[in-house]
Amino acid sequence: MFPVRGSCHCGNILMDMELARAPDTYQPRACNCDFCRQHNAAYVSDPQGSLAIWIKDQNLSGKYSQGSGQAAFLFCKHCGVLVGVYYSHEGRVYAAVNARAVQGGKPFGPEQSASPQTLSASDKVQRWQALWFSSVNIVCC
Ligand SMILES: [Zn+2]
Structure with missing residues (x-):
């Protein structure tokens, strides 16, 4: 497994991923919905991997x-x-991780565009269950 760590800018939220493959073989999905474009977000996930999210101050x-x-x-x-x-x-x-919160996305391969907003609600859920981390632990201190 390949460990990858990400965080928000101030370090209040830390993310530890275990990826099944080398990080540069992942193509972050740049979602083209309005919200994700406003954040310039692109997502990485691995159903064979695991993710732990540590939140230091839940109020923040x-x-x-x-x-x-x-x-x-x-x-x-x-x-x-x-x-x-x-x-x-x-x-x-x-869960899926914003690749920009992992060294600006540098560890990963080229981004691909994604349009999940065109899917029905049930198709979205199917997509998430197929693509996202399914071993997720969100820990609040
Ligand atoms: Zn922060």
């Missing part, structure tokens, strides 16, 4: 839902960085 972490409202974007209220997006289903958390 924020959640925002848009679109179909099923997933929540996680950001730091202190420095404003969007670190990723997650979705909970039947006790399991699925």
